[in-house]
Amino acid sequence: MQLDAPDNHAGAAEAHGDAHALLPPVDVLENGLIALIAPTEGSSLVHCEGARRKLQDSLLAAAVAWVELIAFMGETFFAMILSLVCRSCAAAAIQVVLSTSTTSSVCESLWDATFVCLYVLRRSASNFHQPSLRAWIRRLGLYPFSLSSLAIAWIVYQVVGFLAVWSYQRHTNEWIWSWGNYYSVDGTSATHELQRSHILEILVLSPIKEELVFRGVAFHVLSNRVPNHPKAAALCVSIVFGCTHLVNLMHAKFSVLYVAIQTCLGVQIGFFYGLQYLHTGSLFQVIVLHIVNNLLSSFTSTQMDITASALLQFLLWHSVVLYGLLIRWSMAQLCAKAARPGSAFKRD
Numbered sequence: 001m002q003l004d005a006p007d008n009h010a011g012a013a014e015a016h017g018d019a020h021a022l023l024p025p026v027d028v029l030e031n032g033l034i035a036l037i038a039p040t041e042g043s044s045l046v047h048c049e050g051a052r053r054k055l056q057d058s059l060l061a062a063a064v065a066w067v068e069l070i071a072f073m074g075e076t077f078f079a080m081i082l083s084l085v086c087r088s089c090a091a092a093a094i095q096v097v098l099s100t101s102t103t104s105s106v107c108e109s110l111w112d113a114t115f116v117c118l119y120v121l122r123r124s125a126s127n128f129h130q131p132s133l134r135a136w137i138r139r140l141g142l143y144p145f146s147l148s149s150l151a152i153a154w155i156v157y158q159v160v161g162f163l164a165v166w167s168y169q170r171h172t173n174e175w176i177w178s179w180g181n182y183y184s185v186d187g188t189s190a191t192h193e194l195q196r197s198h199i200l201e202i203l204v205l206s207p208i209k210e211e212l213v214f215r216g217v218a219f220h221v222l223s224n225r226v227p228n229h230p231k232a233a234a235l236c237v238s239i240v241f242g243c244t245h246l247v248n249l250m251h252a253k254f255s256v257l258y259v260a261i262q263t264c265l266g267v268q269i270g271f272f273y274g275l276q277y278l279h280t281g282s283l284f285q286v287i288v289l290h291i292v293n294n295l296l297s298s299f300t301s302t303q304m305d306i307t308a309s310a311l312l313q314f315l316l317w318h319s320v321v322l323y324g325l326l327i328r329w330s331m332a333q334l335c336a337k338a339a340r341p342g343s344a345f346k347r348d
Contacts (some may be wrong), residue, residue, distance in 0.1 A: 204291060279334055
């Protein structure tokens with residue numbers, strides 16, 4: 001799908017069906033931090049005569065973009081806390097009225113994910129002066145549902161490779177994968193009860209939330225200030241995305257080595273997702289890629305000792321090399337797009 005460049009009316013651009021050019025949906029109005037500290041009267045547009053020029057494509061604009069990104073991440077964390085408070089109050093009220101507890105871990109996970117996603121969507125739509133929430137959803141690429149040929153080929157390759165490695169382990173009876181993450185919340189000692197909410201979170205809800213927050217809104221927060229450097233914005237977002245995995249060091253179920261690998265691969269894989277988002281304009285596609293990645297990697301122990309298994313070492317380096325090639329391929333796709341006559345896509 002393609003996102004049109006903004007016209008002279010804020011939020012007027014809509015998503016369309018052609019996947020040939022993606023411009024970062026830069027708001028024609030001043031917004032974010034600058035609009036907060038120095039608001040303009042009415043709804044003057046940047047292209048109107050006498051209107052204030054929007055702060056973009058300068059060192060100051062880049063600095064402001066990072067401040068706005070940090071503020072956005074902080075507000076997202078606030079939304080998570082607010083969701084927890086609302087859920088706890090609702091559960092307490094239900095318990096008082098019905099004299100029983102009706103909460104379940106699955107319902108709690110669904111509530112938290114829905115609350116955070118709707119909060120982020122509504123706040124970002126307002127920040128970028130979108131005419132409606134539906135228009136913003138289409139502009140982000142959450143709809144329509146579509147996958148590129150590269151995404152389909154990569155998913156098929158991952159699934160076939162997973163089955164091949166599983167067959168090899170079954171044949172040799174040397175297992176590096178386990179069901180521990182599905183039967184144990186802490187990932188250390190498996191229980192006999194399937195952790196449904198944990199599975200739902202890591203396989204579906206987390207990919208949706210993370211892609212919406214990072215490849216969706218955070219990318220647009222940066223590209224809003226540096227529209228001529230979309231690939232640099234995608235790289236910066238992927239670095240932030242990877243570094244968020246460092247919070248897992250606070251949990252005993254994750255080994256230091258696992259978190260280090262998770263962080264580095266998070267940066268690399270996140271950059272690939274960002275480039276594909278630039279190329280296709282489909283946030284739905286990167287969500288699907290993220291879900292498949294989480295599914296196939298969920299059989300790896302969070303306490304893994306990579307030095308103890310040659311197969312595990314091979315799979316790690318195999319992933320690093322392949323994602324490197326995918327990044328190179330995606331960069332070539334974007335360069336070819338920028339070279340097309342009449343293309344408004346920016347090189348950086």
